[in-house]
Amino acid sequence: MKKLSIPTSASLDCINEYEREKEEEYDSFRVDSDSPSHHVPRPSSALRALREAVGSVSNMEDFERIEKIGSGFFADVYKVRRKLTNQIMVLKVNKGLTATKTRQEVELLKRLNHPNILHYIGSCIHNEQLHPLTEFVNGGTLKSLIQDVEKNPFPREQRIQLSLDMALGMEYLHENGMLHRDFNSNNCLLRKEGDRYTAVVADFGLAAKNPNLMKDLRCNQSVVGTPFWMAPEVLHGKRYDKKADTYSYGIVLCEIVSRKDADPDEIPRNDNFSLNEAAFRELPEVIGSPCPPAFIDLACNCSKFVPDERPGFPIIVRQLIQLHLISVPPSPVKRISWQDRALKNETIIKLMKDTSTTTK
Known part of the structure; x- marks a missing residue:
């Protein structure tokens, strides 16, 4: 199978060029010497905006790190x-984003409720940088569930349900x-309750408003996202939207169908980076x-x-709901036959007679 030359890392150059502004220090207070009450600390505009943004x-010292559960470029x-x-949470320690970008991520997380x-729970401030705190989702990633072939049979109903969960979030x-811009099976977490999983869309570090508003950027010189899941128009540096x-999302569905890695050597692509549909449908894992x-x-x-x-996702949601109704029919209502009802009445009458005899 032909190996495609796909970029191996994402760049934020065009985004940073658009949103770069003079970095405001995170000093908590400033003194206005011209004011009679100059001895009273007055919060800076940066601090007020920060408090409003993060809640x-x-x-960082308030938390004990239990284990490292993920690592990425940013x-x-x-x-x-x-x-x-003793509350368990997840701390995302940013290492490759500007203060402006991390604040935008936190502002977005705070607004979302689904x-x-x-x-989103809150944020830590360390080295003049924001680090989001979120809920701990106990079921791992969708990618780990997909690839755990030996332990997880991954029945049809579960595949459709998790796909619907992700579509509802998107x-x-x-x-x-908002555009996610880095949707992939690693960024879909699983909340486990008993034997049931619920998919949760996560990692909004690259999420943004419609990037087509950035008219003056040379976005054709950089890409945003994780390469194996990037849309062709993004990889080609063209204008893109939702x-x-x-x-x-489609590549994630291909992973769910085939239980194969998103690598083009596993899920075939065309020379233009789109899915090679004919070759994909011929994979033994897809046929079976x-x-x-x-x-x-x-x-x-x-x-x-x-x-x-x-x-679009409204159409995707409708189609998946229909598939879910077909694949997971509602539990049949248990009908009581006249024989069962008669037997139940006889049992009640017998119990009443026994009680009457005991009383006498």
């Missing part, structure tokens, strides 16, 4: 325990005017997949080369 602020992720309350979106994000998220044909069609449609040919 709850903590010190951040390391830790499972932590708040010393005072069961399929990672819940639909909510788009309805609020349909780029749809493409990334328990997913219904309509689900495989949806995965391929979301991964089309032309953005306008990809469905």
Whole structure:
């Protein structure tokens, strides 16, 4: 299979060029010497904006790091325990983003409120940098579930349900005017309750408003996202919109169908970076997949080369709900026959007679 030359790292150059502004120091107070009450500390505009943006602020020393659970180009992720309350959380330690960009991420997280979106708790400030605190999701990543072939049979109903969960989260994000821009199976977490999993969309470090508003940027010189899931228009440096998220979602669906890695050597691509639909459908893992044909069609449609040919998330949600209703029929209502009802009445009458005899 032909190996494609896909960029191996993401760049924020064009974003930083758009949003770069004079960095404001995180000093807490300033003194106005011309004021009669100059001895009273007055909060700076930067501090007021920061407090409004992040809500709850903590010190890094307030937490004990339990284990490192993830690492990426822009951040390391830790499972932590708040010393005072023993509450388990997740701390994302940013390492490659500007202060402006991390603050934008926190502002976005604080505004989002949906069961399929990672819940924001607060932020830590360390070395004049914001580090988000979020809920701890106990079921690992979708990618780990997909690739754990030996332990997880991954039944059809579960595949459809998790796909619907992710689509609902992405639909909510788009309805609020945001693009994720780094949607992939590593950024979909699983909340486990008993034997049931719920998918939660996470990692909004690259999320932004419609990037087409950045008219003066030379965005064709850089790419944003994780390469194997990037839409062709992003990889080619062209203008893009929310349909780029749809493409990334489509590759995740291809992972769910085939249980293969998103690497082009595993899930075949065309020379233009779009999904090679014919070759994908011929994979033994796809031919033998328990997913219904309509689900495989949806995965391929979301991964089309032309953005306008990809469905939006409202359509994706409707299609998945229909598939879910077909794949997971409602539990049948237990009907009581006249024989069972008669037997139940006889039992009640017998119990009443026994009680009457005992009383006498």
